[in-house]
Amino acid sequence: xxxxxxxxxxxxxxxxxxxxxxxxxxxxxxxxxxxxxxxxxxxxxxxxxxxxxxxxxxxxxxxxxxxxxxxxxxxxxxxxxxxxxxxxxxxxxxxxxxxxxxxxxxxxxxxxxxxxxxxxxxxxxxxxxxxxxxxxxxxxxxxxxxxxxxxxxxxxxxxxxxxxxxxxxxxxxxxxxxxxxxxxxxxxxxxxxxxxxxxxxxxxxxxxxxxxxxxxxxxxxxxxxxxxxxxxxxxxxxxxxxxxxxxxxxxxxxxxxxxxxxxxxxxxxxxxxxxxxxxxxxxxxxxxxxxxxxxxxxxxxxxxxxxxxxxxxxxxxxxxxxxxx
Numbered sequence: 001x002x003x004x005x006x007x008x009x010x011x012x013x014x015x016x017x018x019x020x021x022x023x024x025x026x027x028x029x030x031x032x033x034x035x036x037x038x039x040x041x042x043x044x045x046x047x048x049x050x051x052x053x054x055x056x057x058x059x060x061x062x063x064x065x066x067x068x069x070x071x072x073x074x075x076x077x078x079x080x081x082x083x084x085x086x087x088x089x090x091x092x093x094x095x096x097x098x099x100x101x102x103x104x105x106x107x108x109x110x111x112x113x114x115x116x117x118x119x120x121x122x123x124x125x126x127x128x129x130x131x132x133x134x135x136x137x138x139x140x141x142x143x144x145x146x147x148x149x150x151x152x153x154x155x156x157x158x159x160x161x162x163x164x165x166x167x168x169x170x171x172x173x174x175x176x177x178x179x180x181x182x183x184x185x186x187x188x189x190x191x192x193x194x195x196x197x198x199x200x201x202x203x204x205x206x207x208x209x210x211x212x213x214x215x216x217x218x219x220x221x222x223x224x225x226x227x228x229x230x231x232x233x234x235x236x237x238x239x240x241x242x243x244x245x246x247x248x249x250x251x252x253x254x255x256x257x258x259x260x261x262x263x264x265x266x267x268x269x270x271x272x273x274x275x276x277x278x279x280x281x282x283x284x285x286x287x288x289x290x291x292x293x294x295x296x297x298x299x300x301x302x303x304x305x306x307x308x309x310x311x312x313x314x315x316x317x318x319x320x321x322x323x324x325x
Contacts, residue, residue, distance in 0.1 A: 002032035007318040012114045012125035014241045014253045027059035029245040040066035045079040046106035126218040141253040147284040148323030149242040149250040150292040178304035190217040204272030291325035
């Protein structure tokens, strides 16, 4: 397990899409901790991925009648991590009280499984209450990235890379200038003014347009952009939430919400986002230093980088240490 980071250990982190946790246990890594997800009658549960008997990952086993069965000696664990059956014990023998593995806070929300390793700072994940259920919803990912979680978030917040990394899609080098904008406090997070960007193909439908975006930061690893509609009836929201696995690896998940193009198959939007994430992955995996510098003197910043600057200041104020320098 990584060093304790008080700013991240009490946060809700996305661990898997709901459909990926079905009949079999699913292993994930959260802040260096091996965790196993499985479904019981009470819903999805999260335990430390370790049988306390001989140290075998519980994710190698199976789920039977809502209990997690170790593949090595058949020990069975309930949804709270208690061992409720040891097949090798004689009838009448008591299961040792220490025969249990750690359980973690876990919930299923908006088609995503969320985990918190310690007492959650908030009762619900940061996107709760920020989604209009009337909009068309698409969940995208998981996107494994060999880079720090803050690097992936900052890349999403970086407007001026759109014209070059995503040329012909989200931007055009001939329209690279970024309008002046400010970043404001918004609750415990941040919010920008409108940022106007010309985009040849912003969502995979091949329709070029000047979009007016506003970015919001809800927590260290949960952000959103939404389009200021030129037509009041058109809405677009894109959330990015990132799971910090280790110091320098993470997995990204995206949730898109819109009220247009109902006749366009979801696959069009998913394939488009997959293409964008692959373009971004190549960049962020090559960035140096690997850890995001929170010292603003360590790199050169421009006025168009105001959101990145504000994000780094936020991480420093919150005391985020994992993935930062």
